[in-house]
Amino acid sequence: MKKLQFHPCGNFKQRYEEELRIFETDFGRLWLIVGALVLFGIVPFVSSPYLLYVINMTGIAAIGAMGLNILIGYTGLISLGHGAFIGVGAYAGAILATRLGFPFWLAIPSAGLITAGVGMIFGLPSGRLKGLYLTIATLAGQIIIEYVLLRWESLTRGTMGITLPTASLLGMELIDDRDFFYVIYVVLVAVTFITVNIMRTRYGRAFIAIRDNDRAAEGMGIPIFPYKLLAFSISSFYAGVAGSLWAYYMISITSEPFSLSLSVEYIAMVIIGGLGSIPGSIFGAVFIIGLNELLRSATDLFMSMPVFRGFGLNLASLREFAFGLAIVLFILFEPKGLAEIWRIIRSNFRLWPFSY
């Protein structure tokens, strides 16, 4: 029998491949299998429909957040337009499905590709700009895309929105939340697998080099502009996939949700989860969607109480406040996000009782 690997007491790595390894110990692999079994075998059968809806939304958000993390966390390009790219993906999926009759399995990746193209267009300014200027360019992208989605009525039907046909995959119709759960989470697992591996290849390392010091990266022979565009297109591809899944799941879409506040929400996910951390993107999505739902049910609870009924509308605005507060507190007290907290907890367990 193979000898199980445990965590060594120090860093005894001798070859580069050991450093690149995804699972440091066999337990990591074991936990992954157990986790996947629980996720796919138990979760969809014990959750209530509402909980399953929340879990599905979290999965979609996690796909989008992972894309944004590639852009912000790994390449260091701050984008305020991710919400609009999700919208482009949603509309691309909806238009492909209704106008051109694309089947579900084809509409999702095509929507991703279209969004990647749009993302590259708005990534063009990154050839000359960096830092603050690029952020402002993506802000402009967000507002322009929002405008186009609302006003290009012959294509997007404006404020009427688009209603999608029922999705079907391999001859089965995806009707209830459980069907979508499997689709969304299979995509999420695939996306995570791809992302982890992109980051181990030369592309991922080039992204990190650009983030850490773009001039030095260029000096070492990394063509910065193509790589920045690549980061933009990968990130928008994920956004497009997330958006089109969202459109199919919601059945009908309008341009309203894809506003600047959605972009801020995604950035919040990435920051709260942990910049430059793949599990962090998932933690962030769980945190933000959870917080959103928690605040929503709290508002509903307050609004049902006779004392607060008069403040109904105003209480909803406290959600925005709590949201901002969460971002501010994380930046001030744990800028590395939930991923760092998770790492600390894990290492405390591992080293217990001699935690130094």
Add this chain to the structure above:
Amino acid sequence: MDFFFHLLINGLSIGLLYGLSAMGFVMIFKSSSVLNFAHGELMAIGAFLFLVLVSWAHVPIPVAFLITLVGSFVIGFAVERVFLRPLIGEHLIFVIMLTVGLASMFKGLLLFIFGGNLYIYPDFLPSSLGITINTLVIPPVYVASSMTGIIFLVLFGLFFKFSSQGIFMRSVADNQTASLSLGVHVRRVFALSWAIAALVAAMSGIVLGIINGTNVHEITSIGLKVFPVVILGGLDSIGGAIIGGIIIGLLETFTAGYISPALRDVIPYIILVFILLIKPYGLFGLVEIERV
């Protein structure tokens, strides 16, 4: 032709207002290179503070104006002290995101207190301020806002050119480490610039409130329009902010008047993208050259 002049006057005064609100923004950027996404919210805070004092507490106008300015000065100071100071030297994205978080905090708080309603100040500007040229009438509000804009522009120009604090601010903007080693109190400069920026923001918020009435959503969306303005004028140029503001204001009103009112809100951003592609450091911004 009348329509043209009407649009011209309208655009000029809206543009001056944009310029005025962009000035506070440039102020913060110039001294601490922080991109302040909460600028619109600072404007809204000022406008609502004035509203509370004037309409609800019935304080005389000049006193209310003074209290608002002092109050927002203190708020700006406190914001820097509590939220921004721990982040000195941190990565750019944290600072940007902090201001984004602050923006949604302030906005949520203002919406909680005042709701999304439109409030209107009592009419207090003397009608003799209005100017009539033939059939063309320039309302007193516009005259007042242009005058405040020009006065503040001159004041800030002098402040940056001659006062010691202004020179400190410029030195900090240019090179933080160097100015630290030359004995400039960098943290005080940051605090001061936030306080002054909040003051200017409050002022433009009040002027905006006089023209359009105060509404949280309205003012914060104008706060976002600061970005095209400052990019056009150059992120670190106060004069550029005013000129950029006027250009954007004119562009907006002429687009709304001659092409389509719906395009009005998006045209500044389309221009913004083109400027960024062609002349990223704006008309009067400092060009940073990097070579490998």
